[in-house]
Amino acid sequence: MRKTLLLSAVLASLLSLSAFAVQDQAISEDSLGLYNSSVYDVLDPSVVNYGGGDPGTNKRAARSYNSAPPMITHTTKDMVPITRDFNLCKDCHVQPDLIGQKITAGMPIPSPASHYVDVKKGQLHMARWNCTQCHAPQAKVDVLVKSTFKKAK
Ligand code: HEC
Ligand code: HEC
Incomplete structure (x- = not known):
């Protein structure tokens, strides 16, 4: 019984110590997110023009x-x-x-x-209905974060 009490006392003090450690490392709201400003700023992001x-007519x-x-x-306009x-x-595109x-x-x-659920009948799977959930149109934009990702050969 005594041992458990002692152990829980030690644990409790460790926990409160780590709580302090977390507080010390609080992240300022200015450094949150990809923008270099406060999270409270309402920014006007540049309009993305999909090409x-x-x-x-495209490669x-x-x-x-x-x-x-x-x-x-291609364009997805309209x-x-x-x-x-x-x-x-x-x-x-549904052309089985x-x-x-x-x-x-x-x-x-x-x-x-x-x-497709059934290729022969050309019956599209409903999980594929929302094409743009997976297929993205293209735009020339400045990237927010540089990527070192390389295309597969
Ligand atoms: C009028 C017919 C037409 C419509 C409508 C159309 N596409 Fe296309 N799509 C094409 C043609 C033709 C290509 C061949 C490449 C090109 O010319 O852009 C293509 C290419 C693609 C590609 C590239 C495939 C690959 O393997 O490279 C994807 C993905 C695609 N379309 C998705 C879509 C999505 C999503 C929509 C709806 C938002 C859509 N398309 C609407 C005709 C169409
Ligand atoms: C859940 C994600 C998802 C959805 C939704 C989706 N696709 Fe795809 N699509 C993929 C993936 C992944 C591939 C590549 C698969 C492969 O290479 O076998 C692909 C491949 C394609 C291709 C290229 C085929 C080829 O031979 O190169 C076309 C065209 C296409 N999809 C059109 C569409 C259209 C049109 C829709 C909507 C009706 C759609 N997709 C919905 C994920 C999706």
């Missing part, structure tokens, strides 16, 4: 790594947001008959077999 020409982008969702090379009743992406066929410039790349 890309009309579908069928395909290199994949960042094996099995990465490929980047959207195609987003995707809603329950509006999905233009599907109209061009084209899977494995030779795709020439200007042709929409068919969504791969992984995107």
Whole structure:
């Protein structure tokens, strides 16, 4: 009994010590986040202009790594947001008959077999409905944090 009491006293003092240590290292709000200012400042972030020409006029982008969702090379103007009743992406890219066929410039790349519940019937898996959840359009912007990530060869 005594031993446990002693042990808990030691533990309690250790805990309060570490609480002090944490307090000492408090992070100032000026150094939180990616912006070099207080978290209380309401900044006006620069507007991002997504580029890309009309579908069928762009070169395909290199994949960042094996099995990465490929980047959207064309403009997505008037195609987003995707809603329950509006999905233009599907109209061009749900083309199960084209899977494995030779795709020439200007042709929409068919969504791969992984995107369907039933490839033969061309039945899209609902988990793939919101294409832009995984496929991102492209923009030329200054990066907030430099990355040393290199594309896969
Ligand atoms: C009018 C037809 C059309 C529509 C609508 C369309 N695309 Fe495309 N998409 C294409 C064509 C054609 C390409 C071939 C590359 C190019 O020209 O940009 C392509 C390329 C892509 C690629 C690159 C694939 C790869 O393997 O390199 C992705 C990803 C993509 N589109 C996603 C989307 C998404 C997401 C939407 C909806 C926001 C969409 N597309 C709407 C026709 C279309
Ligand atoms: C949950 C994430 C996710 C969603 C949602 C999604 N995709 Fe993909 N997509 C991927 C990944 C990952 C790949 C690469 C897979 C691979 O290489 O097998 C891919 C590949 C593709 C490709 C390239 C096929 C090729 O042969 O190069 C196209 C085109 C495409 N998706 C279109 C779409 C469209 C259109 C939608 C919406 C209807 C969509 N995707 C929704 C993750 C997603």
